[in-house]
Amino acid sequence: MPELPEVETTRRGIQPYVEGNTISKMVVRHRGLRWPVPEQLEAIVKDQRVTKVERRAKYLLFRCDKGTLILHLGMSGRLRVLDNDHNIGKHDHVDIYINNGHVLRFTDPRRFGAVLWTEADTDTHQLIAHLGPEPLADLFNADYLYQKAKGRSGNIKSFIMNGEIVVGVGNIYANEALFLAGIHPAKAAGKISKAKMAELVEAIKLVLNRALLAGGTTLRDFRKSDGKPGYFAQELNVYGRENEPCLRCQAPINCIRQAQRATYFCKQCQRR
């Protein structure tokens, strides 16, 4: 499910139920996520107050009294607020009980997600320390991207999906942003002009902001944290539209594979 807008939508959805409250209990039914859920986590988080619910890249960060609970939704993860703990499903791996009667439930069929704990500054955490800027921050601009791309021969699509360059640009929005900027996804990152990079930066910010406003894209199983679907899928220009007419020029949309991921683009509108 989750690209950055979905993760941020989830954060906003759960924040009012969690922030300022205390974790009364945690139940882990399946420790085998991307990394094992730490053995002592239930005991560690019990009775800790959550002071902030933040996000860095696609990581959700629950700032607690004694450290930070780090949660990643992976490819198929979901986090919902429930009024009770009924109807436990096969993929409901972790429940976090809040002292206001709500339960945060982490569901993840593919188990690519993660639930971890750190007592160190998260900026120095192994998984977070090397991440690039947030795409919606001012730091992410044409100068930055152009400088980073200098001398790079790899394709621009993989480049913008690289979390060390910029975080939060997943497959769907990488496709959409390149279409809006009129850049061929296979073009070498280092051969793109600064002017084009400026267009790309604006396109990335635009698609992410739009999706954020819509509450995240609905594809397969995405639901906002309250269980209602998001509704951005109908605004996609190229993603998932192989052989359908380009919405700008009517030429059929192409689909190729880059780094084992599907890339959709229009040959007419996105020149090399």
Place this chain on the structure above:
DNA sequence: ACATTGACCTGGGAGC
């Protein structure tokens, strides 16, 4: 330093 590939998992849909 950079680029590419495999790996982690399950479920759903297409095709036979």
Place this chain on the structure above:
DNA sequence: TGCTCCCAGGTCAATG
């Protein structure tokens, strides 16, 4: 109906 194959929103770790 049921089997097999392929695909899926992420991203780390290992390899050239």
